[in-house]
Amino acid sequence: MSGPPDQVVDVLLCPICRQGLTRTVGSLRCATGHAFDIARQGYVNLLGAATGDTAAMVADRAAFLAGGHYAPLADLVAEWAAGCADGLVVDAGAGTGYHLGVVLDRRGSCGLALDASVVALRRAARAHELMGAVVWDVWRPWPVRDNAAAVVLNVFAPRNGAEFHRVLRPDGTLIVVTPTDEHLAELAGPLTVDPRKAERLAETLTRFELVNSQTLRYPMLLHEDDTRRVVGMGPAAHHDRPAEQGAGTVTASFLVSAYRPS
Numbered sequence: 547m548s549g550p551p552d553q554v555v556d557v558l559l560c561p562i563c564r565q566g567l568t569r570t571v572g573s574l575r576c577a578t579g580h581a582f583d584i585a586r587q588g589y590v591n592l593l594g595a596a597t598g599d600t601a602a603m604v605a606d607r608a609a610f611l612a613g614g615h616y617a618p619l620a621d622l623v624a625e626w627a628a629g630c631a632d633g634l635v636v637d638a639g640a641g642t643g644y645h646l647g648v649v650l651d652r653r654g655s656c657g658l659a660l661d662a663s664v665v666a667l668r669r670a671a672r673a674h675e676l677m678g679a680v681v682w683d684v685w686r687p688w689p690v691r692d693n694a695a696a697v698v699l700n701v702f703a704p705r706n707g708a709e710f711h712r713v714l715r716p717d718g719t720l721i722v723v724t725p726t727d728e729h730l731a732e733l734a735g736p737l738t739v740d741p742r743k744a745e746r747l748a749e750t751l752t753r754f755e756l757v758n759s760q761t762l763r764y765p766m767l768l769h770e771d772d773t774r775r776v777v778g779m780g781p782a783a784h785h786d787r788p789a790e791q792g793a794g795t796v797t798a799s800f801l802v803s804a805y806r807p808s
């Protein structure tokens with residue numbers, strides 16, 4: 547595996563000394579000599595001990611996404627991303643790279659999938675030829691140059707507003723997807739309700755100006771397996787309601803927001 551595309555390697559920084567990284571046979575290296583293996587599956591682990599989603603959660607997520615249930619969301623995000631400035635897309639908490647892959651297809655630009663889960667990034671590294679996958683904890687300063695990205699994506703994943711701002715070009719766009727309170731409500735009932743969710747989103751993105759926002763809501767007809775998977779891949783709150791799991795119609799409901807750096 548050759549690892550991330552050149553346009554992705556060009557923006558990466560050594561996590562130890564923050565110098566640029568270059569590709570050598572089987573690894574990425576900085577001028578000081580810190581070296582990071584390119585894994586057989588094509589991802590690069592700059593973090594060391596990885597955390598993030600477990601193998602079971604990732605398997606559930608990959609199988610659920612393969613069913614196309616979130617395709618309307620991926621299409622909407624890709625449509626928005628297609629209208630943004632040319633250049634690199636960085637997806638913070640990219641998981642298996644499902645949404646980023648659809649975005650890269652539409653834009654024809656390169657993308658960097660950052661995630662703390664090695665199992666997720668094994669898939670992301672193979673999800674699209676324009677995608678590079680780097681294991682990283684998005685709460686720490688990212689191993690990515692300032693102003694590297696034309697688009698930062700954040701789909702149901704932790705939001706580090708300061709790093710979004712630093713890596714995004716002044717003409718760039720941040721696209722954030724969060725589930726609304728109605729999302730999967732039939733499965734989780736009142737457990738998902740967080741009355742401060744919108745407020746918390748605004749608090750994490752203080753140096754951004756909201757330029758567009760849309761709620762996407764549609765019914766998903768789920769077989770029993772998909773219901774089990776969507777519960778398995780989600781927050782722990784969903785796991786407490788096994789009695790309500792089964793085949794049926796379940797609401798998908800997302801808030802998609804676009805921001806410019808201010």
Ligand SMILES: C[S@@+](CC[C@H](N)C(=O)[O-])C[C@H]1O[C@@H](n2cnc3c(N)ncnc32)[C@H](O)[C@@H]1O
Nearest residue numbers: 598599639640641661662663683684701702703
């Ligand atoms: C709900 S999944 C969403 C994945 C992907 N965006 C998607 O829509 O398919 C959340 C992802 O965030 C990752 N994650 C959680 N905490 C993280 C952290 N501190 N740094 C990087 N990734 C993290 C998890 O490993 C998981 O892949």
Ligand SMILES: [Zn+2]
Nearest residue numbers: 560563576580
């Ligand atoms: Zn270094």
